[in-house]
Amino acid sequence: MQSGRGGARVGADAIFVSRSVGTNRNVFGSMATFQTLPGFREFYPDVLARRNHIFRLWRQTAHTFGFAEYDAPVLEPLELYKTKSGDEIEAQLFSFTDKGGREVALRPEMTPTVCRLVGDKAATLKRPIKWFSIAEFYRYERMQKGRGRCFFQFNADIFGEPGVEAETELIALLAQCLCSFGLTEHDFYIRLSDRNLWFYYLEALGLDEARVRGVLTAVDRYEKLGDDAFKAYAEQFGALSDELKGKILAFLQVKSLAALEATVAAVGGDKLAARLSDWRKLLGNLDAMGLSRFVEVDLGVVRGLAYYTGFVFEAFDRKGELRALAGGGRYDNLVGKLGYAELPAVGFAIGDMTFALLLEQRGLMPTLVQAPDVYAVIGGEKERLAAFADIHALRASGFRVDYPMKEIAFGKQFKAAAESGAKLALIYGGDELAKGVVKIRNLADRSELEVPKAQLHATVRDFLSHD
């Protein structure tokens, strides 16, 4: 596999865009032209190899954190998302009535589904419940850079842990899922906020629950819309006084623990004070893990989804050029709302589209993820039979081996070997066959070595393990 900063880059949209026009022969043999549905993607092998590479590292990272993988249906009862996911997602559902008259929807997210899985078996599941999945989702969204109508997410969630230990573990996992590709604190950061703190603060300022929710919706849209974000609130509850709005905007701009402490001290109250100690503990934990460099206090994030109850967080690229890479938070009421016993929960999801864009921008997207280890360059028919024995034995030992299916000129074979991305070429010519050896060429520096056939396996293994 080849990757790394400064390495070969692939076209910016190689992994994301749907093929706008495809051609196919229909059953009568004439050419028919089809299009993918807008926002849907096809994955040719080179693109799929890159997607698999991303999934492989996410999966590996989740395993290093002790998370177990699960899967679930792609089609769900529509009811699962109604009111639970929030207005925005509800408006974006791909939903229809099936042949049995059921109202169904393609899943737009995993969170309600994983709550059902866990809620159903909560009594028998070993705690802590640390689960992850990699799956495809569907949202009928306006298409833009990094946003499609079908996309993949890596979801990770912890159930049954009410304390900040769960947030610690998940924010650490989120950071590591990005760092394992070579991204650093110069490439991304995680904005950390808290819906509880917002609730306590706005309550202390005299707002009831409905008004608090109205303000949070405005805060969620403030970055995009500016002052217009408060229009819907004003229509429903009347305009906020200048003093109140000033206090809300000041809170929204809090960007450090010190600023948070000062603002909260000015308002007072036990709930706010207790919540600040959760903040200190969480930030202390993350600092001890060496993750402070990724995490920024930012009360401007409140998350649009309806079910979040406490700490919320979103990951963004540092340059601010792309949409959110990931988002998540605590949702202690959702399992209960689905009809199961209450169970605290925290989780997040990373989307594949913005993430792949960021890797490509930083030159961290591998270009040759499915390169063979070795490529056999073969003379004639007699040499081919000798090569076959070695090729099959090497493959059976787990080496990736390729060779030309038909007899072609040596020059063309060497070209194919170089283009394949293999590290070694095994050369089976008439001379080698006569001497009972295989010539091994290091394709990086073109150095060559002849080894007796019996030593081929050990030599290839040693070379590849030191490479």
Ligand code: HAM
């Ligand atoms: P979300 O913020 O809706 O959260 O999505 C998480 C990530 O999925 C986004 O940051 C983005 O990278 C990606 N994403 C969302 N919509 C699209 C789209 N239309 N096209 C491409 N990528 C997209 C959730 O989905 C929560 N269920 C996450 C969660 C898990 N919360 C708790 N556990």
